[in-house]
Structures are given as structure tokens and as C-alpha cells.
Amino acid sequence: MHVRETGIAGLLVFEPSPHRDERGWFSRTFDADVARGAGLDPNAFLQDSQSRTVRAGLRGLHGRVGRGEAKLVRCARGAIFDVVVDARAGSPTFGRSESFRLDDENMRSIYIPRGCLHGFQALTEADTCYRIDAPHDPTEDVTVRYDDPDLAIDWPLPVSIMSEKDAGGRSWADLTQLLAAAAGR
Numbered sequence: 001m002h003v004r005e006t007g008i009a010g011l012l013v014f015e016p017s018p019h020r021d022e023r024g025w026f027s028r029t030f031d032a033d034v035a036r037g038a039g040l041d042p043n044a045f046l047q048d049s050q051s052r053t054v055r056a057g058l059r060g061l062h063g064r065v066g067r068g069e070a071k072l073v074r075c076a077r078g079a080i081f082d083v084v085v086d087a088r089a090g091s092p093t094f095g096r097s098e099s100f101r102l103d104d105e106n107m108r109s110i111y112i113p114r115g116c117l118h119g120f121q122a123l124t125e126a127d128t129c130y131r132i133d134a135p136h137d138p139t140e141d142v143t144v145r146y147d148d149p150d151l152a153i154d155w156p157l158p159v160s161i162m163s164e165k166d167a168g169g170r171s172w173a174d175l176t177q178l179l180a181a182a183a184g185r
Helices: 032-037 172-183
Strands: 002-005 012-015 019-021 024-026 047-053 058-064 071-077 079-086 097-103 109-112 116-122 126-132 141-143
Touching: 058 079, 071 079, 071 097, 079 109, 079 126, 097 109
Parallel strands: none
Antiparallel strands: 002 012, 012 109, 019 024, 047 126, 058 116, 058 141, 071 109, 071 126, 079 097, 079 116
16 A cells, blocks of 8 residues: 655545455555554544445535544545545645545545545445544534635536535635634634
């Protein structure tokens, strides 16, 4: 398994090395020693979750204010277009976004640091797995609109379905004001 840095500080890509033969394949999807070598505490993850999303369905952009959460995300079945936006006030990469194709062929995982927004669009029906390092606190939840013009994310498919919460997300400008106010406290 190899670890690759990205253009967002602390956002990492874990690329496994599957063993393939006539039976199919076997791959390690998480390795505590590799995580430690990348500067992560593998014991920090408290929860594993999984979602299934229909083709063109969109989830996000989700994040947390306050204590937040870090996530290790992978697509176990199908394919997704995954997006991370740095929403950490004071970060040298604040406001920058990166996108990744995660699928059941490349088997990549991405580590999303606390304070970043995360969302994805399913390119096929897809199962997405998350390892999360903090218990859910709904008072910290924040959603930013997937189509915010300041973020200008180029989603690959027309959005067919999303939750009411995602459709009613706040603007990026509103979130940056909220973060600035919280930092001034």
C-alpha cells in the first residue's frame, strides 16, 4: 500500500496493491502500520459506516464545525466522484477543492482531515465506506450547496437525486463568515 499527498494539506490518498490471479483478487483496504507511517493514529477511528447511493445521486457537501471529524473513505462497490473542500480557517489550502475517482477497481481510500467538507456523486450505483474518528454530534453538522458558484465544482453527471438537507445547504460565503466569527471568539 502506498500513500500519496495531495494539493490540500493533510488530505492523503492510500493506494493498495491488490494481488490478482485466476480466482479474482485480494487487497488490504486498511493497514495500521501504513496509517502510522503517514502520521495517523489508527486507533483514533471509532466508527465504520457504509452508504449505498443510486447512479447520479449526490451526497454533500458535508462537514462539521467545532471539534469536527476526520474520515477515511473508500468505494467498496461501483464508482464515485469524490470531492473534498478545505474549510479549515487558517489553512494554507483554505477554499481549495480536490476531486478523486474512487471505485472498486482502483480500491483507493482518501483520508480527509478534520475541518474539510466532503461530498460525492455516484457514477454507478455505489457502496461507500467511511472510517470516522469522532462520534456524531448533530449540533456540529454543516452542509454547503453542491452547486455553489464560489466553489465551482464540475460534477460529472446531472444531479438526479439528493436529500432535502443537501438541496438546502448554505453558501460557501455564509460558511466562511460563520468560520470567521467562530475564530474571532
